[in-house]
Amino acid sequence: MGRIGYVELLRRNSSFRRLFAANEISFIGDWFTVIALFILAGEATDNSPLAIAGVLAARSFSLALVNPFT
Numbered sequence: 001m002g003r004i005g006y007v008e009l010l011r012r013n014s015s016f017r018r019l020f021a022a023n024e025i026s027f028i029g030d031w032f033t034v035i036a037l038f039i040l041a042g043e044a045t046d047n048s049p050l051a052i053a054g055v056l057a058a059r060s061f062s063l064a065l066v067n068p069f070t
Contacts, residue, residue: 034059 045051
C-alpha cells in the first residue's frame with residue numbers, strides 16, 4: 001500500500017477535510033485576535049511602538065512556554 005499525499009487525503013476523506021477546514025478557520029480567527037490586540041494596544045497608548053511590541057512579545061513567549069507541553 002503506497003503513501004497517500006495530503007491533497008489525496010483531503011479529496012477522499014470528508015471527515016479529515018472538515019477537520020482541516022475548521023482548523024484553518026481557527027487559525028484565521030487567532031490572527032484576527034492578534035491584529036485586534038495590536039490595534040487596541042496602539043489606541044490605548046497613542047501608538048507606542050513599545051506597547052505594540054509588548055503585545056507581540058507576550059503572545060510569542062506564552063506560545064513558547066506552552067508548546068513544549070502539547
